[in-house]
Amino acid sequence: MARGGKSKSKNLQTGEIQNLAEMFRLLGDPTRLRIVLACSTRDLSVGDIAETLELSQSLVSHHLRLLRAGRILRAERHGRHVFYGAADDHIRHVIADMVEHVAEAHSHTRAKTAA
Amino acid sequence: MARGGKSKSKNLQTGEIQNLAEMFRLLGDPTRLRIVLACSTRDLSVGDIAETLELSQSLVSHHLRLLRAGRILRAERHGRHVFYGAADDHIRHVIADMVEHVAEAHSHTRAKTAA
DNA sequence: CAAATATATGAAGAGGTATTCATATATTGA
DNA sequence: TCAATATATGAATACCTCTTCATATATTTG
Numbered sequence: 001m002a003r004g005g006k007s008k009s010k011n012l013q014t015g016e017i018q019n020l021a022e023m024f025r026l027l028g029d030p031t032r033l034r035i036v037l038a039c040s041t042r043d044l045s046v047g048d049i050a051e052t053l054e055l056s057q058s059l060v061s062h063h064l065r066l067l068r069a070g071r072i073l074r075a076e077r078h079g080r081h082v083f084y085g086a087a088d089d090h091i092r093h094v095i096a097d098m099v100e101h102v103a104e105a106h107s108h109t110r111a112k113t114a115a
Numbered sequence: 116m117a118r119g120g121k122s123k124s125k126n127l128q129t130g131e132i133q134n135l136a137e138m139f140r141l142l143g144d145p146t147r148l149r150i151v152l153a154c155s156t157r158d159l160s161v162g163d164i165a166e167t168l169e170l171s172q173s174l175v176s177h178h179l180r181l182l183r184a185g186r187i188l189r190a191e192r193h194g195r196h197v198f199y200g201a202a203d204d205h206i207r208h209v210i211a212d213m214v215e216h217v218a219e220a221h222s223h224t225r226a227k228t229a230a
Numbered sequence: 231c232a233a234a235t236a237t238a239t240g241a242a243g244a245g246g247t248a249t250t251c252a253t254a255t256a257t258t259g260a
Numbered sequence: 261t262c263a264a265t266a267t268a269t270g271a272a273t274a275c276c277t278c279t280t281c282a283t284a285t286a287t288t289t290g
Contacts, residue, residue, distance in 0.1 A: 012152065012214065018145055020217045025143030029278075030136040037127065046237055059279060061238055080236045080287045094216050099127065101209050102135045144248075161267055174249060176268055195257045195266045 026070045027098075031055065032063045036072060036086075040095050043076065043085035141185045142213075146170065147178045151187060151201075155210050158191065158200035 012020065027033050034053050038044060044052070050060045064084055067073040074087045086092045127135065142148050149168050153159060159167070165175045179199055182188040189202045201207045 012217075016217060017148055017152070020213060021143055021145040021148045023217070024139045024148065024213075028136055028138075028140030028143040030133055031278080033132055033136045033139065037132070047235095056280075057237070058239085058281080062279080065238075077287095082237065090216055090219060094213065097212050098135060098139075098209065101205055102127070102131055102138070104205060146248080162265095171250075172267070173251080173269085177249080180268075192257095192267095197267065 022070060023072065026066060026072055029063075031059070032067060035060065035063055036067060036095065037099075039073065039084050040086045040092055043083040045081040045083050047081070049084065137185060138187065141181060141187055142210075144178075146174070147182060150175065150178055151182060151210065152214075154188065154199050155201045155207055158198040160196040160198050162196070164199070 027036065031053075035049055035055075038049055038052055046057065046060055046064065049055070049064075050057045053060070064073065064075070067084075068075055071087050072091055073084045076083045076085070086095070142151065146168075150164055150170075153164055153167055161172065161175055161179065164170070164179075165172045168175070179188065179190070182199075183190055186202050187206055188199045191198050191200070201210070
């Protein structure tokens, strides 16, 4: 308990901050975020992701590698297809939260791009 | 709420995805994340942030500008000092969530490295 | 085996970004 | 006013990352 519980302490170790930043960084690219959102609810094959999002197979594969390495997505092979999905419920929860928050933020954010 | 409630819909518009990714991107740099964490609970002056985190005043100021522009932090002037803090409760909530999640993730970090 | 399909990977270029250094702009007080 | 303090900003640069193109590696089927 020297490191604080789950109440209000925000004192993270250097390594944890690096981890957290790395996760944010991975979600911080629009293309990667679209990929994560696309297969966070149901698993999708690489080809399906590429087709759905209208991205090249190569680009999708490159991004999937990073997302796998960052433990955001996990891969599962079925025959010649590889299906990708959220790494765990924790990730699913985080994503759902963010989506919800962004929706809320948007509802009372008047300024910005609209015109 | 125009489309989709706060239930399970994850269908974001292109603009919303851009916004969300931009927010993640801003939090995705370790230095910036440290700055945000430092002043997300209580407001801090630029000098205090620099001293606390052992960063140059210039670097802190550059990052603060980005965080302000991204509506993650807000600035408030008092005399010759400028205090920075979380832009709103929404931001505070998001950060608290992520911190909590990263802590949990860390506790059972041994997922499958399977390929 | 070879062919067809699905995915992964290496190299390379274009563009972006974090950091530093120097300097500019407030703000207060004598 | 000038000096001192606090913050902001511009330019330069070294580094990193996204994307594309070409090619390699699996996997199933004939």
